[in-house]
Amino acid sequence: MVRDIDVKLLTDNIKEMCIEATHYLSPDMCAALKVATETEESPLGKQVLDSLSENLELAGKEMIPICQDTGMAVVFLEIGQDVHFVGGNVMDAVNEGVRRGYVDGYLRKSVVGDPIIRENTKDNTPAILHTEIVPGDKVKITVSPKGFGSENKSRVFMLTPADGIEGVKQAILTAVKDAGPNACPPMVVGVGVGGTFEKCAYMAKKALTRDIDKHSEIPYVAELEKEMLEKINNTGIGPGGLGGRTTALAVNINTYATHIAGLPVAINICCHVNRHAVREI
Amino acid sequence: MSKRIVSVPLSKEDAKSLKVGDYVYLTGTIYSARDAAHKRMIETLDRGEALPIEMEGNVIYYMGPSPAREGRPIGSAGPTTSGRMDPYAPTLLDLGLRGMIGKGKRTKEVKDAVVRNGAVYFAAVGGAGALLSHCIKEAEVVAYPELGPEAIHKLEVVELPAIIVMDSEGNDLYETATKQYQRD
Ligand code: SF4
Secondary structure, three states: OOEEEEHHHHHHHHHHHHHHHHHOOOHHHHHHHHHHHHHOOOHHHHHHHHHHHHHHHHHHHHOOOOOOOOOEEEEEEEEEOOEEEEOOOHHHHHHHHHHHHHHHOOOOOOOEOOOOOOOEOOOOOOOEEEEEEEOOOOEEEEEEEEOHHHHOOOEEEEEOHHHHHHHHHHHHHHHHHHHHHHHOOOEEEEEEEEEOHHHHHHHHHHHOOOOOOOOOOOHHHHHHHHHHHHHHHOOOOOHHHOOOOOOEEEEEEEEEEEOOOOEEEEEEEEOOOOOOEEEEO | OOOOEEEEOOOHHHHHHOOOOOEEEEEEEEEEOOHHHHHHHHHHHHOOOOOOOOOOOOEEEOOOOOOOOOOOOOOOOOOOEHHHHOOOHHHHHHOOOOEEEEEOOOOHHHHHHHHHHOOEEEEOOOOOHHHHHOOEEEEEEEEOHHHHHHOEEEEEEEEEEEEEEEOOOOOEHHHHHHHHHOOO
16 A cells, blocks of 8 residues: 655654754763763763763753754655655755754754855755665654764775775774864764675764664674774773773674675764654654 | 863963863853854965954864854854864964864974964863853854854853863873773
């Protein structure tokens, strides 16, 4: 049975989700920050983490965005194959949702219409829209406003099969160390391994939307996530990059089949303001 | 431990007394400027014209706020990455700029200019925009209004928390602090 969904529903939800995501972090993120505050050894690091918890509380209570960089709006739509959109164009509806969210929600407009000419579009559009076709008649919407302090530190490495898992570990550590204080640690590190050049980058981005208290279902990947988190925390970068034991809160890794000749690895660095709102319609 | 409050603009003596790793609270007047405003200021100087704000003794906060809700002076107001201002900062420091607030590492050129001029570089907590917003009591656009969030704002701040990450002798917390907590 085909289910009709009016694209206005996308607009209304995305508007609210832009505001929600920029003012409240998901419970797994808040919990991880709390734990880190208790375990951090560096006094300065502890002070930074305390400020972050206080900041989160204030943001929600007084409706001031958690961070002034309210990001570029990345929207994922997982569309059930039995869904039929009516009432307009999907891309327009998504952009309208972002426009209303950023204008009505007092969010910062951080998008320029052309990468070289660089004029601000003044409403934070266009969004980055990723769609996937999935079974069913529902649409899962994920809105993930992405700040660029951390985005700028993200990397893609086209490794060779001989580099193997050690190469993957090196690539992750290289990206994290290079990000250092610029990416507002404690970070969340999204990693894509395999696929093609663009697929691994997409997987890395999507990995950031996974709850940080959940590990990969593939045993060796789950192990790798734990090992890399420890290695990253051993760099000593710490909260705010001011030294400490909490450099990352989680490493989320997604994998996919790849070509016999390649081993693509993408690392999407995110700050502690790892924002995403999720709804199903 | 009592709070150490430092008044801004920053006197030469105060700048000298601040040591790397100190956690201080700034009270007084500072200015916001980020990428586009810095580019404009340098272009202004290149044309031989005067800057829209005085540099001597002042502190620039690398920050572009989110819009203010009614009844508030400013929206979320945390630091942006300082490194993008590195090509411009030495010129401003040589004109008397005494402090910068941002986040992240700086180039050797900036460090040299900090030492040469007895200036300091502060970090504000990245991603604590709501908290920092609360320390800003008044905000007024004083130059380049057409740049929106990137305009230069004059900010009246009360106890804005900041950490000295580079002092006037060029000691760099980002270089030293990490080592202390590194494990193999
Ligand atoms: S990296 Fe994250 S926390 Fe830091 S300024 Fe950007 S969005 Fe905010």
